[in-house]
Amino acid sequence: MLHTLQQEILSLQGYKPPPVQARYSMGLGIVESVFPYKVFPTQVVHELSSYNESEAAATNGFIAALLGKLLMHSRKCMWIAQEQQVYPPALRSFGIEPEQVIFVEARKPKDILWIIEESLKCETLVAVVGATDHLSFTESRRLQLAVEQSHVTGFIHRVLPRQQETVACAARWHIQPLPSITEEHLPGVGFPQWNVELLKVRNGQTGQWSLQWKSGQFCHLEKQSPALPSYPQLQTG
Amino acid sequence: MEKRYASIWFPCLLANRKVRQDPALAHTDFVIAAPVQGKMVVKAVSPGAKAKGIKIHMVVADCKTMLPQLEVFKWEENSEHQLLKALGAWCIRFSPVVAIDPPDGLIIETTGCTHLWGGEALYLQDLIKKFSRMGYQVRVAIAGTIGTAWGMARFSPSTFIVPPHQEKTALLPLPPAALRLETPVLEKLSKLGMHRMDTFINMPGSALRRRFGNHFLQRLHQALGLAPEFIEPLQPTPPYFIHLPCLEPVRTAKAIEIALHQLLEDTCGRLKKEEMGMRACVFTAHRVDGKQQQLKIGTGRPSVNVQHLMKLFEHKLPTIEPALGIEVFTLEVLQVMPLVPAQDALWPATVTRDDVKLAELLDRIADRVGEKSIKRYLPDEHYWPERSVRLATSADDCSTAQWPAGLRPLHLLAKPVLIEVMVLVPDYPPKSFKYQGRLHKVKKADGPERIEQEWWLQQGHYRDYYCIEDETGARYWIFRLGHYDDVQQPQWFIHGFFA
Numbered sequence: 082m083l084h085t086l087q088q089e090i091l092s093l094q095g096y097k098p099p100p101v102q103a104r105y106s107m108g109l110g111i112v113e114s115v116f117p118y119k120v121f122p123t124q125v126v127h128e129l130s131s132y133n134e135s136e137a138a139a140t141n142g143f144i145a146a147l148l149g150k151l152l153m154h155s156r157k158c159m160w161i162a163q164e165q166q167v168y169p170p171a172l173r174s175f176g177i178e179p180e181q182v183i184f185v186e187a188r189k190p191k192d193i194l195w196i197i198e199e200s201l202k203c204e205t206l207v208a209v210v211g212a213t214d215h216l217s218f219t220e221s222r223r224l225q226l227a228v229e230q231s232h233v234t235g236f237i238h239r240v241l242p243r244q245q246e247t248v249a250c251a252a253r254w255h256i257q258p259l260p261s262i263t264e265e266h267l268p269g270v271g272f273p274q275w276n277v278e279l280l281k282v283r284n285g286q287t288g289q290w291s292l293q294w295k296s297g298q299f300c301h302l303e304k305q306s307p308a309l310p311s312y313p314q315l316q317t318g
Numbered sequence: 319m320e321k322r323y324a325s326i327w328f329p330c331l332l333a334n335r336k337v338r339q340d341p342a343l344a345h346t347d348f349v350i351a352a353p354v355q356g357k358m359v360v361k362a363v364s365p366g367a368k369a370k371g372i373k374i375h376m377v378v379a380d381c382k383t384m385l386p387q388l389e390v391f392k393w394e395e396n397s398e399h400q401l402l403k404a405l406g407a408w409c410i411r412f413s414p415v416v417a418i419d420p421p422d423g424l425i426i427e428t429t430g431c432t433h434l435w436g437g438e439a440l441y442l443q444d445l446i447k448k449f450s451r452m453g454y455q456v457r458v459a460i461a462g463t464i465g466t467a468w469g470m471a472r473f474s475p476s477t478f479i480v481p482p483h484q485e486k487t488a489l490l491p492l493p494p495a496a497l498r499l500e501t502p503v504l505e506k507l508s509k510l511g512m513h514r515m516d517t518f519i520n521m522p523g524s525a526l527r528r529r530f531g532n533h534f535l536q537r538l539h540q541a542l543g544l545a546p547e548f549i550e551p552l553q554p555t556p557p558y559f560i561h562l563p564c565l566e567p568v569r570t571a572k573a574i575e576i577a578l579h580q581l582l583e584d585t586c587g588r589l590k591k592e593e594m595g596m597r598a599c600v601f602t603a604h605r606v607d608g609k610q611q612q613l614k615i616g617t618g619r620p621s622v623n624v625q626h627l628m629k630l631f632e633h634k635l636p637t638i639e640p641a642l643g644i645e646v647f648t649l650e651v652l653q654v655m656p657l658v659p660a661q662d663a664l665w666p667a668t669v670t671r672d673d674v675k676l677a678e679l680l681d682r683i684a685d686r687v688g689e690k691s692i693k694r695y696l697p698d699e700h701y702w703p704e705r706s707v708r709l710a711t712s713a714d715d716c717s718t719a720q721w722p723a724g725l726r727p728l729h730l731l732a733k734p735v736l737i738e739v740m741v742l743v744p745d746y747p748p749k750s751f752k753y754q755g756r757l758h759k760v761k762k763a764d765g766p767e768r769i770e771q772e773w774w775l776q777q778g779h780y781r782d783y784y785c786i787e788d789e790t791g792a793r794y795w796i797f798r799l800g801h802y803d804d805v806q807q808p809q810w811f812i813h814g815f816f817a
Contacts (some may be wrong), residue, residue: 135792135815138729142817157676167705168730168814169695170721175817179721180710184684184693192687203679205672209538221494258817260761260791269764273817294817 091117107150110301115279115286121150123188125251126201126224126235128216130242137240138257139275141167142175144210144236146294149176151208151234159200161193162184162212176297190215201235202229208234214241221248253281259291264304274302320431324445325467326409326424327457332362335401336391338453347385350380361393365455367807398422405454406552412445417549423471425464425549429540432460438479455760461485464549465541469496470706490516497537503530521789546644558599558651560584567606567643574603574638574647578631579624581649595620595657601631603638604646611638615685619677620655626678630685697721701769703730703813724767725785725794727814737796747784751796753812758788766798779808785816793817 107113107121118120129144131137145167148158160167160182167287185200187193189302190213197211201224216237228235237250255278261271272295279287321567328334332350337343347367351358358378367388372381377759381388402418409416415427428441435441459470461480466489470480473496480488489496492515494507507530518526519538527535538643539545549586562577578601589596597645605611615630638644680692694710696717706722739748747763764785771777787793793816800808 090508101361134729135790135794138727138815138817142728143817165693166729166731168703168726168728170697171726171728171730173721173723173817179695179697179707182694182731183680184695185687186693187687195686196683199682203675205676205679258791258793261787261793263762268762269792270785272764273793274791275817290551302676 100291101285104279107147108299109292110299111278112277112279112288112290112292112299112301115288116282117284121147123234124157124232124253126221126228126237126249127252127254128221128237128239128248128250129254130239130245131256132204132241135258136256137166137238139273140254140256142255142273142294143254143275143277143292144238145172145175145177146235146299148208149297150180150211152177153172156207157181157183158206158210159183159185160210161187161196161200162195163188163190175294194220197235197237198227200204201233204231204233206233208236210238212238214238214239214243214269216242216246216248218247218249221250225251251283252279252285254278255280272300313318320429320462321423322428322438322460322462322482323464323467324412324426324428324442324458324460325419325464325471326426326445326449327468327471328422329455329457330362330365330368331398331401331422331454332365332393334454334555337364343389346389347387348389348391349378349381350391350393358390364502365563368413369388369403396692403552410553415549415551416553417551423468425467427549427551428460442478444506461488463541463543464547465498466543468498469541472496483543486519489541490514490519494518497534497541499534499537501584503534506530522781533601556667558589558596558654559648561646562647563646564644569640571635574635574644576642576645577647578635579628580648581647582624582627585649585651586624586627589651589654589657590622592790593657594620594654596627596651597621597655599627599651602648602650603640603644604648605640605644606642609641613638614652616653616689617677617681618684619674619681620657621678621681622657623674623678626681629678630681633686700772702772703769705775706771725764725816727785727793729815730795730817731813734797734813737810737812747786748796748810751810751812753794758792758794760786761789783813 109121113119113121129140131140152158158181163186165184165186167184169182172179172182185196187196193211193213193275196210197213200206200209216239224235224237257276259274259276261274263269263271272293274291274293277292278289281287291302293302326726335346336348341633343364345366346364347370348364348366349360349372350362352361358375360372360378360381363372363374367385370385372385372388378390398421399418402420402424403622406416406418406424409424409426413426413428413431417425419425428438432438433440435444442458442460446456457471459474459478459480461465461467461470462482463485466480466485469492470478470488473492473585477488493513495504496515526538529815536545540547542756560581562581564577568574568577581601585596594740596617597620598614601613603611613631613634615627617630621627651658676734684692695707696710696715697719698708698717699719700706701722702727735753738752740750741748747765748755748760750759752758762782763786766782768780768782770780781797781799783797785793785795794812795814795816798808798810800806802808
C-alpha cells in the first residue's frame with residue numbers, strides 16, 4: 082500500500098520507473114540503494130561542488146568514473162569548461178576512450194551555460210559535463226527541462242562556487258580526496274580514494290561513503306577510513 | 319555514385335578533317351607540315367601515308383624521298399585545339415561534362431548517361447558510329463578513372479570497357495606509355511626492361527618515387543583511382559550564386575528572414591539534386607544606399623538542411639542594418655562537398671543520423687564561440703607529456719599512435735608551476751613542498767618516471783616525475799628538472815593533479 086503510493090508520487094514528480102534493460106548497475110554498490118528505485122539516476126542533472134584544486138581533480142575523477150560506466154563504445158560525450166584542465170590520456174584509466182570526448186572551451190559564463198543547455202538537448206550525446214562557477218535556480222531549471230526531453234545525463238561541476246544557491250538538480254555531491262590505502266609497509270601511492278558525500282537528493286536519502294577506484298570498479302570501503310584530518314584552527318589576534 | 323569516364327582518341331585528327339573538307343583527298347597520301355627551325359616538319363599524317371611509314375616529326379624532305387607523290391599542306395596555328403573544342407561541343411549530346419584532352423583526344427564523363435543508350439557497350443558503339451559517319455577515326459574506352467580510360471583507348475588491343483574497380487587488372491598488359499608519362503621517364507623505364515605495366519605496378523610507392531619522380535607516381539595513382547583527377551568541362555557548371563530582388567525595399571527583420579529562407583531553400587534544392595552539400599556560404603544584403611552587408615557561415619559536414627542552416631544564421635541576422643531598405647539579397651555558396659547520404663548505422667563506419675545531429679550541434683557552438691574552442695584529442699607519438707596529445711583535425715580523424723601507458727594525472731597544468739621543496743636524498747621524492755603559499759607534507763610517493771627531452775625538437779634537462787600524496791590525501795604529479803650535482807640545484811615543478 083505504502084509502496085504503491087510512493088510509486089505514484091514518484092511518477093507524478095517526473096520519476097518514471099526505469100525500463101528493465103536500463104537497470105544496469107553503475108557499480109556504485111551501497112550508494113545506489115539510497116536513490117529511488119535503487120538505481121543511480123541517469124537522464125537527470127547532477128551537481129558537484131569543489132572548493133580547491135585537489136577537490137576539483139577528485140570531483141572530475143568521480144565524474145570520469147561515472148562517465149566511463151555510461152559511455153557505450155562509439156558514443157560521444159561533451160566536456161565543457163572555461164579552461165580545460167583535463168589531460169585526455171588520464172581518462173583511459175576511468176574506462177573512457179579519450180577520442181569519445183569532445184572538449185569545448187568558452188570564456189564567458191553565459192556562453193558556457195548556453196553550450197551546456199544546447200548539448201543537453203542533443204539526444205545523440207550520452208552525457209554532458211559542464212564546469213561553471215555560477216548557476217542560478219532558473220538556469221538549473223532550464224537544464225533539467227532540456228534533460229527531460231533528450232534523456233542525456235548532465236554533470237554540472239561547480240568549481241569554487243561563489244555562493245551555494247538552491248538549484249533544481251536531482252542530486253548534489255561533494256567529493257574530497259582521501260589518503261589512499263597501501264598494503265602494510267609497502268611504499269608507493271595506492272588507488273584513488275574519495276570521500277563521497279551526497280548532500281541532497283530528490284526523493285532519496287543523503288549519505289556519506291568512502292569509495293575507492295580500483296581497476297575500473299568502485300570499491301566501497303566498509304570500515305570507516307581514517308577521519309579527515311582537521312586543519313588546526315589558526316589563532317588570530 | 320561511381321564515376322565513369324570515356325576517353326576518345328583521334329589517331330588522325332587533322333588528316334580526317336582535311337578529308338572531310340576536301341573528299342577528293344580520300345585516296346591520296348598527304349601530310350600537314352609546319353616550319354620548325356627552318357625545316358618543314360610533319361605535324362599530321364593521313365592514314366594512307368602512315369601505313370607507308372611516314373611518321374609525325376619527320377622532315378618533309380625525307381618523306382618526299384620515301385614517297386615522291388606525297389602532298390604537303392600547310393599547318394595552321396592552334397587548329398587542333400579549335401577542332402577539338404568544336405568536336406567537344408558536339409559531344410554534349412553524349413554527356414553534359416565534356417573536356418578536351420589536347421593534342422588529340424576528348425574526355426567525357428559518362429556517369430549516369432550510359433543507361434540512356436542501354437548500357438556502356440551500346441553507348442560506345444553509337445559514339446564510334448556517329449564519329450565514323452562524320453569521317454573521324456576514333457578509339458574509345460570507358461573506365462572508372464580518366465587515366466585508365468586514356469591508356470585503354472590508345473594502347474588496349476581488344477577491351478575498351480573496364481568494369482568498375484578493375485582498372486588495375488586492365489592496365490597490367492599495357493605498356494608504361496599508357497600512363498601519360500614524359501619521354502625521359504619512358505626511356506628510363508624501357509632501359510630497365512619494364513615494357514609492361516605488370517613489371518612495376520606492384521612495387522612500393524616510395525621506391526617508384528625515388529627512381530622515377532613524383533609525377534610518375536601521381537599518374538599511376540590517378541590511373542588506379544588512388545589520387546583525384548579533375549577535368550575542366552567545356553560547359554562550366556554554373557556557380558552556386560542566386561539573387562532575390564525585392565519588389566520594394568524591405569526593412570523588417572521578418573522580411574530578411576523570409577528572404578534568407580527562400581534563398582537557402584532554392585540553393586539546397588539544387589544542391590540536393592547534384593548530391594552536394596554546403597560547407598560555407600555568404601548571405602549578402604544590398605542596401606538602397608549602395609552599401610552591402612554580409613553574413614558568413616560554415617558547417618563542419620556538408621549540409622542541405624535548411625532548418626539547420628537557418629539556425630546558424632539566426633543570431634547573426636539582427637546584425638544586419640537595413641537603414642533605408644534592402645533591395646536585393648544574394649546567397650553565394652563558397653564551398654561544396656559531395657553529400658554522404660545519412661542512413662541508420664548498419665556498422666559503425668557509416669555516417670548515421672546521430673552523427674549529423676552532433677555535427678549540427680557542433681556547428682552551432684562553433685558559430686557562437688568559434689571553431690577553435692571545440693577540441694577532440696588524439697594520441698601523438700611523443701613521451702613528453704605536453705606533446706603526447708594532438709588535436710583531431712576533423713570528425714573522422716583517427717590516429718594510429720598509442721595512448722601513453724604510464725600513470726597520468728587527470729588535471730594537467732598548462733605550464734608547470736615552480737615549487738619549493740625540501741629533499742633529504744638527491745634521488746628521492748621531496749619530504750615536503752610549498753605550493754601556493756601552503757606547506758604540504760609528503761606522506762606517500764611513487765616514482766620516479768624519467769622522461770627524456772626529445773633532443774630533435776628541444777634541448778634541455780630531462781624530467782623525473784613523481785606521484786606524491788600529501789597528508790590530506792591530495793595527489794600531485796611533480797617533477798625534478800635535471801639532477802643534483804656540485805654546480806647546480808635542480809628545480810622542482812608541480813605539473814598535475816591526480817583524481
